[in-house]
Amino acid sequence: RTDGARLWQSLMDLARIGATLKGGVCRIALTDLDGQGRDLFVRWAQEAGCSIRVDAIGNIFARRAGADDSLPPVMTGSHIDTQPTGGKFDGNYGVLAGLEVLRTLDAAGVRTRAPLEVAVWTNEEGSRFVPVMMGSGVFCGAFTLEHALDQRDAQGVSVGEALAQIGYAGAAGPAPAVGAYFEAHIEQGPVLENHGRVIGVVTAALGQRWYDVSVQGMEAHAGPTPMELRRDALLAASELVLEINRIATERRPHARSTVGTIEVFPNSRNVIPGRARFSVDLRAPDDAQLLDMDAALRTACARVAAERGLQIDIEQVVYFPPQPFMPQLTEAVRANAEDLGYSHMDVVSGAGHDAVYLARVAPAAMIFVPCADGISHNEVESAEPAHLEAGCNVLLRAMLAAAGV
Amino acid sequence: RTDGARLWQSLMDLARIGATLKGGVCRIALTDLDGQGRDLFVRWAQEAGCSIRVDAIGNIFARRAGADDSLPPVMTGSHIDTQPTGGKFDGNYGVLAGLEVLRTLDAAGVRTRAPLEVAVWTNEEGSRFVPVMMGSGVFCGAFTLEHALDQRDAQGVSVGEALAQIGYAGAAGPAPAVGAYFEAHIEQGPVLENHGRVIGVVTAALGQRWYDVSVQGMEAHAGPTPMELRRDALLAASELVLEINRIATERRPHARSTVGTIEVFPNSRNVIPGRARFSVDLRAPDDAQLLDMDAALRTACARVAAERGLQIDIEQVVYFPPQPFMPQLTEAVRANAEDLGYSHMDVVSGAGHDAVYLARVAPAAMIFVPCADGISHNEVESAEPAHLEAGCNVLLRAMLAAAGV
Numbered sequence: 078r079t080d081g082a083r084l085w086q087s088l089m090d091l092a093r094i095g096a097t098l099k100g101g102v103c104r105i106a107l108t109d110l111d112g113q114g115r116d117l118f119v120r121w122a123q124e125a126g127c128s129i130r131v132d133a134i135g136n137i138f139a140r141r142a143g144a145d146d147s148l149p150p151v152m153t154g155s156h157i158d159t160q161p162t163g164g165k166f167d168g169n170y171g172v173l174a175g176l177e178v179l180r181t182l183d184a185a186g187v188r189t190r191a192p193l194e195v196a197v198w199t200n201e202e203g204s205r206f207v208p209v210m211m212g213s214g215v216f217c218g219a220f221t222l223e224h225a226l227d228q229r230d231a232q233g234v235s236v237g238e239a240l241a242q243i244g245y246a247g248a249a250g251p252a253p254a255v256g257a258y259f260e261a262h263i264e265q266g267p268v269l270e271n272h273g274r275v276i277g278v279v280t281a282a283l284g285q286r287w288y289d290v291s292v293q294g295m296e297a298h299a300g301p302t303p304m305e306l307r308r309d310a311l312l313a314a315s316e317l318v319l320e321i322n323r324i325a326t327e328r329r330p331h332a333r334s335t336v337g338t339i340e341v342f343p344n345s346r347n348v349i350p351g352r353a354r355f356s357v358d359l360r361a362p363d364d365a366q367l368l369d370m371d372a373a374l375r376t377a378c379a380r381v382a383a384e385r386g387l388q389i390d391i392e393q394v395v396y397f398p399p400q401p402f403m404p405q406l407t408e409a410v411r412a413n414a415e416d417l418g419y420s421h422m423d424v425v426s427g428a429g430h431d432a433v434y435l436a437r438v439a440p441a442a443m444i445f446v447p448c449a450d451g452i453s454h455n456e457v458e459s460a461e462p463a464h465l466e467a468g469c470n471v472l473l474r475a476m477l478a479a480a481g482v
Numbered sequence: 483r484t485d486g487a488r489l490w491q492s493l494m495d496l497a498r499i500g501a502t503l504k505g506g507v508c509r510i511a512l513t514d515l516d517g518q519g520r521d522l523f524v525r526w527a528q529e530a531g532c533s534i535r536v537d538a539i540g541n542i543f544a545r546r547a548g549a550d551d552s553l554p555p556v557m558t559g560s561h562i563d564t565q566p567t568g569g570k571f572d573g574n575y576g577v578l579a580g581l582e583v584l585r586t587l588d589a590a591g592v593r594t595r596a597p598l599e600v601a602v603w604t605n606e607e608g609s610r611f612v613p614v615m616m617g618s619g620v621f622c623g624a625f626t627l628e629h630a631l632d633q634r635d636a637q638g639v640s641v642g643e644a645l646a647q648i649g650y651a652g653a654a655g656p657a658p659a660v661g662a663y664f665e666a667h668i669e670q671g672p673v674l675e676n677h678g679r680v681i682g683v684v685t686a687a688l689g690q691r692w693y694d695v696s697v698q699g700m701e702a703h704a705g706p707t708p709m710e711l712r713r714d715a716l717l718a719a720s721e722l723v724l725e726i727n728r729i730a731t732e733r734r735p736h737a738r739s740t741v742g743t744i745e746v747f748p749n750s751r752n753v754i755p756g757r758a759r760f761s762v763d764l765r766a767p768d769d770a771q772l773l774d775m776d777a778a779l780r781t782a783c784a785r786v787a788a789e790r791g792l793q794i795d796i797e798q799v800v801y802f803p804p805q806p807f808m809p810q811l812t813e814a815v816r817a818n819a820e821d822l823g824y825s826h827m828d829v830v831s832g833a834g835h836d837a838v839y840l841a842r843v844a845p846a847a848m849i850f851v852p853c854a855d856g857i858s859h860n861e862v863e864s865a866e867p868a869h870l871e872a873g874c875n876v877l878l879r880a881m882l883a884a885a886g887v
């Protein structure tokens with residue numbers, strides 16, 4: 078059994094780096110704070126006897142040798158970058174649960190057959206740089222290293238520059254094989270809490286399509302310009318925000334659609350906005366449904382452009398299909414939860430996770446635990462120590478079974 | 483008669499300061515570029531034999547002595563600050579038409595009875611700092627000097643600091659009396675062009691109410707958060723943008739409503755926006771109608787807040803009632819246009835102008851000339867040299883009549 082108090086203490090220690098006044102964490106990918114968080118993880122992993130490897134997209138792998146080091150490692154992990162309004166648990170839990178598994182095995186003097194690895198994946202959140210789940214996406218070949226390194230944030234800084242800046246640009250090379258991958262995570266939604274269950278057995282994750290939409294209208298004076306002559310880019314964008322919301326509400330219960338960012342130009346009180354730019358995030362459990370939502374988005378943009386005499390451009394910046402997890406590993410999670418006496422249920426992940434990409438190259442599974450009110454990507458994000466410990470115990474058992482003792 | 487070519491040359495020379503690639507001007511109030519524009523005006527006015535006075539809100543007064551300097555001056559002027567997407571004529575025309583009047587009188591050796599003054603009013607545009615029409619507002623007692631000096635831009639810089647920075651913080655003191663005030667300006671709307679007229683006789687200006695609206699929802703994860711549990715601040719703001727547009731379209735032809743700025747927080751692609759902040763600009767020819775529009779705005783905000791479970795706060799940041807101009811001076815503009823053989827018509831100004839505040843303390847009138855396609859607050863803003871000269875000739879005659887020769 079893992080040590081829940083030690084796990085909690087590590088979570089609280091890591092959460093000091095980038096701590097916000099409202100009790101959250103703002104440790105955005107590849108900032109100095111992200112660098113400090115990485116340094117702390119590396120130190121802890123080395124203290125636990127691990128060797129450290131960093132790859133060219135900045136993923137960190139902490140390795141605990143096995144009895145047979147020619148076997149591909151059994152891996153776990155997640156990310157430690159956060160949203161601007163991030164919490165203490167999203168991602169951090171998966172990384173530190175992995176570390177807690179290693180510390181528990183050390184304390185118990187257990188050697189596994191296959192080596193174990195804890196991975197810290199770069200820029201999972203996708204807030205500063207797209208694509209989201211960048212480090213695991215490169216590792217699993219979802220897109221190229223070069224594509225990822227070239228992406229720029231709103232200030233024009235590239236991923237490659239930011240990695241070099243914090244000292245986590247490692248060596249390029251082919252990704253090594255992975256024997257199996259497990260990821261523990263807070264649910265980030267309300268289902269477990271509503272059902273009073275402790276362990277979520279994650280059967281699949283929603284597919285996602287993200288877009289940048291730009292609306293080109295005509296800036297003009299807010300006073301003398303008659304209402305009927307306007308080509309107001311924000312008015313068109315606002316109509317689309319409502320329309321995009323309907324794309325998911327008409328496809329409940331599992332579809333999601335969100336406009337998370339918007340900017341208008343010139344952003345002056347008495348100028349009719351001439352340009353607007355916003356992001357769209359569409360999600361669905363079924364790839365055909367996701368494509369149907371894509372079509373609905375394009376239809377809505379075309380209609381509004383025609384009706385309002387504006388130009389609207391759509392660029393897709395992220396796509397991955399719905400991802401089922403490996404039934405054998407999912408069953409192992411279920412059986413271990415049952416064995417340990419934890420209430421559990423099957424759930425579908427509404428969030429993307431590094432495990433979604435790992436599932437393309439290795440058997441993979443995820444373990445969810447509840448978070449308060451299902452709230453995440455918010456500084457008030459919170460989780461019960463007992464639940465975090467339970468998820469960690471399931472992770473320990475599942476990893477041991479996969480690695481062999 | 484004034485020299486249209488000289489006027490045009492001065493407009494082009496001033497437009498070099500802050501020139502944009504698209505042929506416009508970005509010379510935002512109290513920036514270094516605004517300072518350079520002011521310096522150029524001051525030099526030109528001194529070359530024309532004027533004395534210069536700067537008041538505590540940074541208004542510049544260039545004075546040409548009269549035969550009887552105990553008389554209150556006959557004043558003209560406008561502003562040289564621009565929108566971020568400003569043109570070469572908005573404001574600049576009124577200032578340089580005034581200068582051209584003085585240069586014409588010098589060349590003709592004419593001395594007026596009352597002194598003449600050309601004013602450059604501070605921060606007319608209201609883009610960087612509210613209230614709009616700030617310099618003339620302080621001069622005319624619409625709000626206090628202290629209130630104006632304390633306003634801050636989005637970066638937290640105050641008006642007082644910015645004035646000191648560019649060296650235009652003059653001495654405080656009571657505003658001197660004004661004998662009469664005329665302001666020449668491009669129309670910034672399509673009416674004159676549509677009717678094929680050269681001179682707009684401005685009978686009144688729309689009243690305005692501006693607001694900051696902030697929406698407080700709840701940030702949450704764009705993936706796992708079910709559509710029905712969201713409190714999406716941008717979704718609420720978008721509904722309001724459409725609703726606010728209807729406030730004016732339902733009260734055509736003269737009412738206007740515009741949302742020119744919007745910002746959301748945390749502005750991350752996969753976070754449901756927890757906060758949104760936007761500006762509202764309402765205008766009407768009748769104060770009761772403007773109040774009715776204010777009520778419609780408040781009702782819409784209250785309804786959306788209740789329906790979506792969000793908090794919405796409204797702060798009014800600008801108010802001035804519709805302003806009629808002095809019939810005797812308006813008639814002088816009309817008669818001089820007629821005399822000079824220029825086609826003309828009566829128009830209502832959809833924009834606020836410094837003349838709106840001056841009309842509270844002196845007889846005031848405005849002279850409009852057409853601008854291409856009625857477009858202003860846009861870098862493509864353009865006007866015909868012949869029209870600008872015509873407006874300047876009307877201004878010359880009207881000022882001479884008011885000042886006496």
Ligand SMILES: NC(=O)NCCC(=O)O
Binds near residue numbers: 427428
């Ligand atoms: N787990 C998590 O918050 N991932 C971010 C990617 C997403 O938006 O689904």
Ligand SMILES: NC(=O)NCCC(=O)O
Binds near residue numbers: 614
């Ligand atoms: N003339 C002009 O553009 N004034 C700005 C104030 C307004 O928005 O009406």
